[in-house]
Amino acid sequence: MRECLECDIASERKHAALANEKAAESRRLLDDAERSHSHTMSELSSTRKMLERLEKDLNDERHIHEETVLGFKKASDAAVRLKVELQSAHEEIKKLQLEKNNFELENTTLSFMIEEIEKTRKEGSAGGGSGGWSDFGDDIIGEFDDKERATASSTVTTHVTSLINATDVREAAKLRAQLKKAEQEFDSMKIALNNETEDRRRLEAKSLTLENELERKRREVEERERDRSRADERCNELLAIMKDNNAKLREIEMLRDKLGDEVATLKNQLASTVEDKLRKEEKIVELEADLKRMRNEHLKLETRRFNEVMELKRKMDALQANQKVQPLSSTGQIYDLNKPANPLERDIACSPVSLWEEPPRSMSGHRPVSPDDSFLFGNYMNQKKGSVRIRRSGNIPSDNTPSDVEKRKERKESVHRRVRSRSNGRQLWNDRLEDSSRYLPMEPTFPTISHAESDTSELLTSIPPDNARALIDNKFDLSHVGFLGFTTPPCGFHVDVAP
Numbered sequence: 001m002r003e004c005l006e007c008d009i010a011s012e013r014k015h016a017a018l019a020n021e022k023a024a025e026s027r028r029l030l031d032d033a034e035r036s037h038s039h040t041m042s043e044l045s046s047t048r049k050m051l052e053r054l055e056k057d058l059n060d061e062r063h064i065h066e067e068t069v070l071g072f073k074k075a076s077d078a079a080v081r082l083k084v085e086l087q088s089a090h091e092e093i094k095k096l097q098l099e100k101n102n103f104e105l106e107n108t109t110l111s112f113m114i115e116e117i118e119k120t121r122k123e124g125s126a127g128g129g130s131g132g133w134s135d136f137g138d139d140i141i142g143e144f145d146d147k148e149r150a151t152a153s154s155t156v157t158t159h160v161t162s163l164i165n166a167t168d169v170r171e172a173a174k175l176r177a178q179l180k181k182a183e184q185e186f187d188s189m190k191i192a193l194n195n196e197t198e199d200r201r202r203l204e205a206k207s208l209t210l211e212n213e214l215e216r217k218r219r220e221v222e223e224r225e226r227d228r229s230r231a232d233e234r235c236n237e238l239l240a241i242m243k244d245n246n247a248k249l250r251e252i253e254m255l256r257d258k259l260g261d262e263v264a265t266l267k268n269q270l271a272s273t274v275e276d277k278l279r280k281e282e283k284i285v286e287l288e289a290d291l292k293r294m295r296n297e298h299l300k301l302e303t304r305r306f307n308e309v310m311e312l313k314r315k316m317d318a319l320q321a322n323q324k325v326q327p328l329s330s331t332g333q334i335y336d337l338n339k340p341a342n343p344l345e346r347d348i349a350c351s352p353v354s355l356w357e358e359p360p361r362s363m364s365g366h367r368p369v370s371p372d373d374s375f376l377f378g379n380y381m382n383q384k385k386g387s388v389r390i391r392r393s394g395n396i397p398s399d400n401t402p403s404d405v406e407k408r409k410e411r412k413e414s415v416h417r418r419v420r421s422r423s424n425g426r427q428l429w430n431d432r433l434e435d436s437s438r439y440l441p442m443e444p445t446f447p448t449i450s451h452a453e454s455d456t457s458e459l460l461t462s463i464p465p466d467n468a469r470a471l472i473d474n475k476f477d478l479s480h481v482g483f484l485g486f487t488t489p490p491c492g493f494h495v496d497v498a499p
Helices: 002-126 138-143 145-150 154-163 166-325 343-349 371-377 402-413 429-439 451-461
Strands: none
Touching: 002 166
């Protein structure tokens, strides 16, 4: 039964070890799942931050794009307006150029006419006549005084003076005044034209700059559009990655919940296993206590049995002594073994001391005997170096007197009985038996059981009829009990038993 309990305990320990291993594996898987979950959460948070940053950049790019489009519209409007102004300036320039050409034509015509008039005048003044130049155009005449002195052709002057009248001279003067005025206007128009040309050149340069800026903005807008498309693609990729991470996260959470349930189940199984183990250990302790108690009771019963056998042996010795005293040939009566034949036997038979009572504790003259020694072996055993003998004080005489019988009776009824050994102060038989217990498969937690004593008790209680003479002899040698079918004591004890 104890081996079965030990097997059950070993199997329970194996189950507990397996449960601990499963719990450790579950904890390891749970830790891995938590680490992967934390790693996934960190990646998800970083992805969300990146997505937010990309969305912010995309919003900034959209604002910049809107501002660029607005600036492009403004620049386009300004360019259109400048083109209209440039076209109007071109038209104005064309008009001014046409007026300039007209003025130049008139100027050349008037110059030719003035030259003709001056030639005619010079020719007339050379003839000595006066054609009415005294009151008009003195300044004109004064310019040609030197030439009039140089020329001296009287015939031509007379002919020209006759052709030109006074009205033509007035008209020429008016035309000359208009010519001066036209020249002044032409100069002012020329200055305005130069200014307009400068403005036109400046506007063309500005328009070219705006066109270049517009082209650059257009390229930037195209680049922004490409960046936005790439950002949209990246956002879509990040959203797909985030969806995959969310799916993995859900799977990991499901696995974590499953592992948590398994861990809880294993913990419950471990707790139940531990409880079963504790119950079985308590049961083992109870069984061990019962076994110890049963062994103690068995040892006590063996001791009582041995005492009874010794008492019977002593009675048999007493009967043998009585039979030797009374001559068997004098009387022909047959004794009944079940009926006491003399007063001594009647006294022994009527003794109030029970055979199942423990013998009195022996008192040693040199050292006290422990309760275990008295409990295990009674008060009639001491140790000897070569062999242990429990001897009587002397041999039984051949003839027993009534005084001897009374002495033996008093010695039997005494409370304490001294046992004499050959050497005082030696160890008890119990100590020697404890030394010999290493030959026997005994449990170390229980009291040592003397196999010699049990063998002796079995020997004394189950002697075959053929060897009954061994109980009749005064000496009972325990070292020569092999012939009775029992094992020899470990150290070859030799016991002499006296009544």
